[in-house]
Amino acid sequence: MDLASRVLDGDRRAVARLMSKAENEAPGVKKILAELHNHIGNAHIIGITGPPGSGKSTLVDKLTLEYRKQGKTVGIIAVDPTSPFTGGALLGDRIRMNEIALDKEVFIRSMGTRGHLGGLAKKTGDLVKILDAFGKDIILVETVGAGQSEVEIVGTAYSTVIVEVPGLGDDIQAIKAGILEIGDIFVVNKSDLDGADETARELDAMLDMNSNNLDWRPPILQTRAKDGNGISQVADALNDHMVHMKETGILYKLVRARTKDELEEIISENIRSYIDGTHGEEELEELVDRIMDGELDPYNAAEIFLKPFTG
Amino acid sequence: MEKKIRVLIAKPGLDGHDRGAKVVARALRDAGMEVIYMGLHQTPERIVEAAIQEDVDVIGLSLLSGAHMTLFPDVIELLEENDADDIIVLGGGIIPDKDVEGLKEKGVRMVFGPGTPTDEIVEYIEQNVKVAR
Structure with a gap:
């Protein structure tokens, strides 16, 4: 049984393990938390x-x-x-x-x-x-x-x-x-x-x-x-x-506002890990070279980098 | 984020001398570990339940009352019953040399007597937790 199912099944050890993974920001933990969302x-x-x-x-x-x-x-x-x-x-x-x-x-x-x-x-x-x-x-x-x-x-x-x-x-x-x-x-x-x-x-x-x-x-x-x-x-x-x-109705508003905050945070975390990832890193280096060559300024370079997100 | 080593420090049984346990807890903290300190008069049941909930890598038991030959193995047995025997159990306190082998046979991984430099305990934990992962 996977960790999410074990948590839902009431397994204390699984709960404790998942907590450690969340604390350590272990790979794959977001997927497990996503599975728990409906509960x-x-x-x-x-x-x-x-x-x-x-x-x-x-x-x-x-x-x-x-x-x-x-x-x-x-x-x-x-x-x-x-x-x-x-x-x-x-x-x-x-x-x-x-x-x-x-x-x-x-x-x-x-x-x-x-x-x-x-x-x-x-x-x-x-x-x-x-x-x-x-x-x-x-x-x-x-x-x-x-x-x-x-x-x-x-x-x-x-x-x-x-x-x-x-x-x-x-x-x-x-x-x-x-x-x-x-x-x-x-x-x-x-x-x-x-x-x-x-x-x-x-x-x-x-x-x-x-x-x-x-x-x-x-x-x-x-x-x-x-x-x-x-x-x-x-x-x-x-x-x-x-x-x-x-x-x-304050509770609903509160939960909605937090959901929005959370979504924003997850999005910026994902963008951050895209920047830190191999693909992002390569593109970043290339843009830095172009700035150093006087071909680009950092402002326009940033816009080029963010193109996949801004469309 | 890098995983931190988590250690539970507890004193099973009735003696009220927790100075050694506190010194060790402090040394492990200073070595960058997360130490869950349970303090005095703990039962094996409470210790094992806490170790499971806190997802610790190591349990450090300190005992000066002489009841180590029953209380330490009780902890190990309860860990086995809860499928948690991957947690390393270490002993400390006043443990006569003649008992050390017996405790090791029962599953206590190492016994650190009075006067053990705390660096030695830190090093032992760092090396053995790494191997266990």
């Missing part, structure tokens, strides 16, 4: 982001337990940073996911960013697709510990949860642009610490200033993820958000 679009994709140490992994662990209680299957992608110096990575999010580690309906995968900025790895989207095709109802994507500009998750998830903790900064931090603009749900975790109510109030005040997105007011929830406190409320709010997205 995606059923999962609720949820992003979990926030500063390092805010409790993202613990929240993911407890949310998964909550979803399993509801009978839903869960896929998890946990992204950690890759060292820019050595290319290596220490992926440690699993340490906090012990309670769900043996559940056969839960699939956890760790990813290094491998030089990609923005809070995710370059191929996180492909791994989400694979989990979707694998039949997971809920897909939780945990970003790297995020600062102020790791906002790429908003282009992958349908619902984004921002995890904050008390005492990280004053109310000016809350009105800065960036990560706080992308939340559909705000969680103030470690709510037993001093200042939790104040943090929640500051977030609330910030949301009052938001003029866009009037039809969904992001809820602010307090949790103590370690003990499971407040987790079911987070799951409820996520469900409400998904229902809202579906009913208002």
